[in-house]
Amino acid sequence: MVRVLFLHPDLGIGGAERLVVDAALALKERGHDVSFLTNHHDSSHCFKETADGTFPVQVVGDWLPRQLFGRFYALCAYIRMLYAAVYASFFMPQRHEVQLVVCDLISVCIPVLRLAPHKPRVLFYCHFPDQLLSQREGALKRLYRAPINWLEERTIGLADKVLVNSKFTLRVFQDTFRHLSTAPDVLYPSLHTQYFDKMSAKLEQRAALLDDEPLHARVPRNSFVYLDINRFERKKNHALALQSLRLLGNMLPALDFKRCWLIIAGGYDTRCVENVEHYAELEALTEQLELQDNVVLLQSPTDEEKCRLLYASHCLLYTPANEHFGIVPLEGMYFCKPVVALNSGGPTETVVHSSTGFLCEQQEKSFGGAMYQLFRDEALRVKMGDLGHKRVQQKFSFEAFADRLSQIVEELVPTSSKKHK
Structure with a gap:
């Protein structure tokens, strides 16, 4: 010892x-x-x-x-x-x-x-x-x-x-x-996978008891949810997720896009001026892009809330450029979610392009295209999720x-x- x-x-x-x-x-x-x-x-x-x-x-x-x-x-x-x-x-x-x-x-x-x-x-x-x-x-x-x-x-x-x-x-x-x-x-x-396994089992039991429980008060049942987890800091590039969602809205029929929701869940500390400023900037950008009916900005989710978001969402977005490593893609893959990340930094060592997700260029056309493909192809989404879970087990246990x-x-x-x- x-x-x-x-x-x-x-x-x-x-x-x-x-x-x-x-x-x-x-x-x-x-x-x-x-x-x-x-x-x-x-x-x-x-x-x-x-x-x-x-x-x-x-x-x-x-x-x-x-x-x-x-x-x-x-x-x-x-x-x-x-x-x-x-x-x-x-x-x-x-x-x-x-x-x-x-x-x-x-x-x-x-x-x-x-x-x-x-x-x-x-x-x-x-x-x-x-x-x-x-x-x-x-x-x-x-x-x-x-x-x-x-x-x-x-x-x-x-x-x-x-x-x-x-x-x-x-x-x-x-x-x-x-x-x-x-x-x-x-x-x-x-990842402390034992904790995630326990949370997954608990969430599965809860889902069986509460059929079609909404993920968030504003998010309707049976929505298609893109999840973006990162602190409310400018370098985390949440704006890319919002701009890509706007592009997705231009690609999909109105009724399909109505089902699409983006939840940005990030660490928020009132002592940090940037957190406060950038949260307000993202609210303003959401209104500018006319996405108020498709976006939720969630401050400082608990561990349990984050697990529920990962469990119930359909796709994880990871927007920082040249991120040093990035633990969130591993969390998403362990919860069997395909990951859409930038083709730079640590995610290039965790996400396998076209296998466990997509590595994209830093532009909404590339990011939004991957989001569109995962929305349209459920079989691909499930396959990528399964391969991602296995990759975490094999390479990052x-x-x-x-x-x-x-x-x-x-x-x-x-x-x-x-x-x-």
């Missing part, structure tokens, strides 16, 4: 949070002792495993500002994580028991962890280089980001081991951090993910240090 501490900035409901929670579940199932330390945790806006007692979660530094004058988000995030790292290294009561710290997103905490008297090993999981996520906004922004970008590369290099989430991210990592001598290993995220991660952890922590103190 290894005592593992996950150090994560904000335990919300994003893809990075789903990954660390699944990694924690994997290690716990393999007999390791796991806990979380974070800057922010809202029990009403998180994955249930971090709120129901599955893992101990401790919050430190939430009093520190998240931004200054509407800017300097990265600087504030770095300061908050440095504070958490100092606490974990020198003040946390159970710090001497921690043998391995798993951190992600912000690497500036690694040098502090290396200074801890009890010398824990450090594993860094790189979802994507942070400096590439920052939008360029002129000379002042570049000047502000320069030391942060320099710190990112130097501090990642201090970790005992680095993992990335896809071959795509590995290539970007190597192109970005040219001064690092060692290449990370690829560890694909997975939770068992393989858990075994590999546990092996990495045990290789990092010497046998002699695993003894109880």
Whole structure:
């Protein structure tokens, strides 16, 4: 058994949070002792495993500002994580028991962890280089980001081991951090399939009792539902789904299109200005495209609600370009849904074109054409769904993910240090 501490900035409901929670579940199932330390945790806006007692979660530094004058988000995030790292290294009561710290997103905490008297090993999981996520906004922004970008590369290099989430991210990592001598290993995220299996069984029983239960109050029974799951952020490109739906409406007879609904279900946090702004932008675009009778914007669905959406929808749309990995396509495929995604980034490693879904160009003609084909061809839709489910089982199983991660952890922590103190 290894005592593992996950150090994560904000335990919300994003893809990075789903990954660390699944990694924690994997290690716990393999007999390791796991806990979380974070800057922010809202029990009403998180994955249930971090709120129901599955893992101990401790919050430190939430009093520190998240931004200054509407800017300097990265600087504030770095300061908050440095504070958490100092606490974990020198003040946390159970710090001497921690043998391995798993951190992600912000690497500036690694040098502090290396200074801890009890010398824990450090594993860094790189979802994507942070400096590439920052939008360029002129000379002042570049000047502000320069030391942060320099710190990112130097501090990642201090970790005992680095993992990335896809071959795509590995290539970007190597192109970005040219001064690092060692290449990370690829560890694909997975799904906690036991949970999805339980939810599927529950939903099947519910469907048998409540025949033709509507998926949403606004969505009529027997509708054809396209589902788009992602945070309400501009880079997630929800506008493409709306524009493609409008094109689909121009391709189908009016009565057929009346059956078509798009549900955009995304993480929504009132503390995040972009979430609030972009949600309003999508509402305005929906009205502009005259899709009010075909679209539902759903804020922060629970795990149970998300499973029901995946279970009852007909097709999953995945619209971000150059997504680092993207766990949502795996979720859709596991629920036997064909996936329509962009032909870039992580989805090119999960979705098999014309087999488990379609990989499309970033234009409504390509995306809308795939949506049209799946609406018209039920046999193809069912076949793709079945092949997608099998692909997740064969290539992205939770068992393989858990075994590999546990092996990495045990290789990092010497046998002699695993003894109880």
